Amino acid sequence: MPRATVDITPEGQRPDEDPSLAVRNNGGAPPSTEPAPAGRREALLLLSFGGPEGHDDVMPFLENVTRGRGIPRERLEEVAEHYHHFGGVSPINDQNKALIAALEKELSAAGSDLPVYWGNRNWAPYVEDTWARMAEDGIEHVYVLATSAYASFSGCRQYHEDIARARVATASPARPGGPTAEKLPHYYDTPGFVQANADALAAALATLPAELRDGARLVATAHSIPDTMAAVAGPDGHAYEAELMAAAERVVAQVAPDRPFDLVWQSRSGPPSVPWLEPDVNDHLRVLAQAGETAVVLFPVGFVSDHLEVIWDLDNEAKQTAEEVGLAFARAATAGTHPAFVESMRGLLEERRAGGLPRLGTDCPASCCFVQSHRRSPADTAANGRPQLS
Template identity: 50%
Template sequence: MSDAHAPYDALLLLSFGGPEGPEDVVPFLENVTRGRGIPKERLAEVGQHYFLFGGVSPINAQNRELLAALRADFADHGLDLPVHWGNRNWAPYLVDTLREMAADGHRRVLVLATSAYANYSGCRQYRENLAAALTALREEGAPGAAELRVDKLRLFYNHPGFVEPMIESTLAALESLPETVRAGARLAFTTHSIPDVLADTSGAPADPARSTPGGAYVAQHREVARLIATAVAEATGVVDRPWELVYQSRSGAPHIPWLEPDICDHLEAEQAAGAAAVVMVPIGFVSDHMEVKYDLDTQAREKADELGLPVARAATVGADPRFAAAVRDLVLERAARERGERVGPCTLGALGASHDVCPVGCCPAARGAAPAAAGEDWIN
């Protein structure tokens, strides 16, 4: 299988990044909010939830675990494909990683972004980051940068290697509840809230005639939630267990509509409706990083305690071997198609596989546009 990855010669794990000490918090948030004119005093306020955890976000450690899992899986299956790691907002920075990869002789690079769903922040913005990094390297004359090409792996939200670990962790969370409330527990599938306008245009290209209209972000999450809820019903015998898709981690101005309901508001509604318990299932996140640890394990749990509502939280997929195997499967699938071979994509549910190459203007930003690599509107 040593050449099964051809024409690709490396995989890049591309993630958000996070601070690794108290002194990193404000500079990290400055990177995240660059161009918005937010004063340092406000950033220090916003960073308080990082300080509760010693100024360290779990995300970098979790990416190191995933990096190790991918390398181990590839080696175990004879896939001689180097795996590198770069971040959008903290070290190792994307541009530095790409510079090293180009200098090492890599020319065709596949990219795994640690976001499973169609939307601007989780897909197109990463492609814009790639385009900006490639442009910067070419302008500085970095060795090999002119020949470096990147392609992004398709969205993996409905791959069995992502869904099946979430089914298992949801069942484990249910099992952790007291037996007296287990059968009456409801499921709250959580993901990052985004502005309504970005949700409405997610998955939509600039020319609507070329594809179905937007709304992919919510539709894809609801499909994953349905798959998990159906499997949980089959495993537990509770066929009418209520579930909802809810949101967390809103960060926008109050006057701008964002997806709702918020998880804490949902817990209040569930308690008022007589729910015996709630299992929070963070299907919108690949690992147990800060938005899971703080927004669910801290804020939502405090709200549940205040309400006297038993809650449990399912684990994310993290570095689960099944997820590492799914990435290998996506690599081989994309490589085969690049070679002109017909290959059936591995998916669960009714939505099928997402596109390999994003159409022009896919998942547009609310304001303006920037060049985005790994799509039809980018010239390598």
């Protein structure tokens, strides 16, 4: 039976969005190699996707995400059931609050009183409102930490565009665009992100029966994206898939050196006519079972927190698939608020504030990872795809 789906992936821009906005309005400033000026009022912004906070928020949220794309109402109602299954609340909100609290504690312990703000692309607190609040608070420069560790249009460039849109909305004669901003670099290869994922993978392995642990297949998962987007390289020439492979290799090397693993994809969205990265995690589990594997451990290295996409796609659908094909199943946690991950984020921030040289392959201008959005017909919109859930 076809799943309730709708095309609400983050890679497409709404018709009212200008894809050159971030570049023209300098939404993300080039990394500075000079220390922050003494006395400048600075802040850290956690920038994320957003999600509903209750049953009444679900449809307005989905309408927000799909605005301008002609999605049929009945299709949105089907997808809304995913959220209603969890009380209408997206886990990403509490997870972001927990990460902010952890960052504030980490900064305070290091002797920093840098304020931490929170803004979202698709739901309150909207980044535009947060930017206005920072301007009112007298913040002059913002370091932006996005809840995506990798290069890609939706994982990096679109966050530059969110910043640009917020600066335009906050512009005034006295301070055009409000605070200046720079996005912190990709962090898929930072020691803390790798350590957090490695610890989670080890813990997941330990939940399997002892006789299955050594032979369990390790499978890294990440959000699938269109092939055309995946082919766009980041600042070091590495594309999304290469960065994910590099992160997964580091994680496995800490837990089970020289052990083979697979990188597969989840959360596919969009019309079937548009090629996306494959194989899908559920298809891969079936192939593993046919090949004689008896156990599998999934580690979602492509995600920062256990939001609805991770829970729905892995803890529900992938787990069910594993049971159907006779695979023992375990799923590792994401980085979340792991102390090593939080410490690495503080390190990135302090490195940037001190005017450290850009990190090779992880710093990028707002013009990186640009791809034109896929223009969809009503027929494509109604086609069976997978939603972006958060």
